[in-house]
Amino acid sequence: MLRLILMIFLCITGLTNVYGDTAIIVPDTMAERVRACTICHSAEDKAGRDAYYPRIAGKPQGYLFNQLRNFRDGRRYYQPMVILLENMSDEYLLEIARYFSLLQLPYPAPEQIHMQPEEIKRAERLIYSGNPDKDIPPCSACHGDVLMGIEPAIPALLGLSRAYIAAQLSGWRNGSIMRSQTPDCMSEIAKQLSDDEADAIAKWLASQPVTGESRPLSALLPELAYRCGQIIPANGGAR
Ligand code: HEC
Numbered sequence: 001m002l003r004l005i006l007m008i009f010l011c012i013t014g015l016t017n018v019y020g021d022t023a024i025i026v027p028d029t030m031a032e033r034v035r036a037c038t039i040c041h042s043a044e045d046k047a048g049r050d051a052y053y054p055r056i057a058g059k060p061q062g063y064l065f066n067q068l069r070n071f072r073d074g075r076r077y078y079q080p081m082v083i084l085l086e087n088m089s090d091e092y093l094l095e096i097a098r099y100f101s102l103l104q105l106p107y108p109a110p111e112q113i114h115m116q117p118e119e120i121k122r123a124e125r126l127i128y129s130g131n132p133d134k135d136i137p138p139c140s141a142c143h144g145d146v147l148m149g150i151e152p153a154i155p156a157l158l159g160l161s162r163a164y165i166a167a168q169l170s171g172w173r174n175g176s177i178m179r180s181q182t183p184d185c186m187s188e189i190a191k192q193l194s195d196d197e198a199d200a201i202a203k204w205l206a207s208q209p210v211t212g213e214s215r216p217l218s219a220l221l222p223e224l225a226y227r228c229g230q231i232i233p234a235n236g237g238a239r
């Protein structure tokens with residue numbers, strides 16, 4: 001009888017408990033579970049393009065999965081993320097990667113960066129033609145003609161801040177990040193860039209708007225895929 005009264009009481013009072021506090025019922029969705037992540041990788045991009053936090057929404061699943069494993073396994077270092085990821089299984093990281101890869105959010109406006117005409121030329125030449133003398137393929141050959149990445153594991157180069165791009169390039173160049181197992185194509189390519197070239201590229205990329213086709217393309221030429229070894233597995237990054 002007492003149970004019945006209690007049940008009726010709970011029905012009448014809806015989501016309140018016997019003490020009158022509102023019970024918080026959190027739905028167990030992926031969006032809720034990744035709340036700790038979206039504080040920094042936020043939907044609204046509240047910190048603006050100058051912020052260091054990279055955008056992750058809409059990046060290829062295999063790429064995101066590789067990065068999550070890199071942070072968890074110590075190949076890429078950022079302590080607040082390591083703490084969150086250290087006990088997560090590969091299966092769960094793949095689920096998180098899938099969630100963010102399917103998330104579609106508007107892109108922020110490009111950064112306003114002043115560049116000299118010769119600096120623009122230098123950046124565009126490297127990005128679209130590369131430098132055969134130094135064995136640098138065009139960035140667009142791997143990152144796609146519109147630089148929005150290629151499935152399953154190559155990220156977009158647009159929609160990122162200058163500070164973030166510059167930090168990744170310098171991390172590869174000075175060897176302080178070892179994101180991937182060998183052969184590590186980006187590390188080899190970045191090491192061939194001079195300071196001025198890396199700087200011009202970071203500025204140019206960050207000042208481009210994202211228009212039109214903003215989803216990653218779906219195939220990489222085999223002769224370029226071999227340079228990146230295990231980064232581009234046939235199964236999209238899943239083990
Ligand atoms: C305290 C802020 C913060 C939190 C919380 C955080 N991140 Fe990050 N995340 C960053 C920063 C900063 C970087 C870039 C670090 C670097 O330079 O390597 C990053 C990088 C990444 C990258 C690589 C992006 C790329 O383009 O290479 C992924 C993927 C990612 N985070 C996913 C997550 C997920 C999933 C969570 C939640 C489990 C999370 N992050 C929580 C700040 C954060």
Ligand code: HEC
Pocket residue numbers: 054063066067126127136137138139140141142143153154155156157160165168169179180185186189201224225227228231
């Ligand atoms: C041979 C293929 C290839 C070429 C050419 C290439 N990249 Fe990459 N790039 C990759 C791969 C693969 C990754 C992902 C690396 C990883 O998983 O750690 C990447 C990642 C990046 C990232 C990290 C993006 C992020 O979200 O963190 C930047 C920045 C980048 N490349 C810049 C460049 C620039 C600039 C050039 C031209 C000078 C270039 N890449 C040429 C294959 C390539």
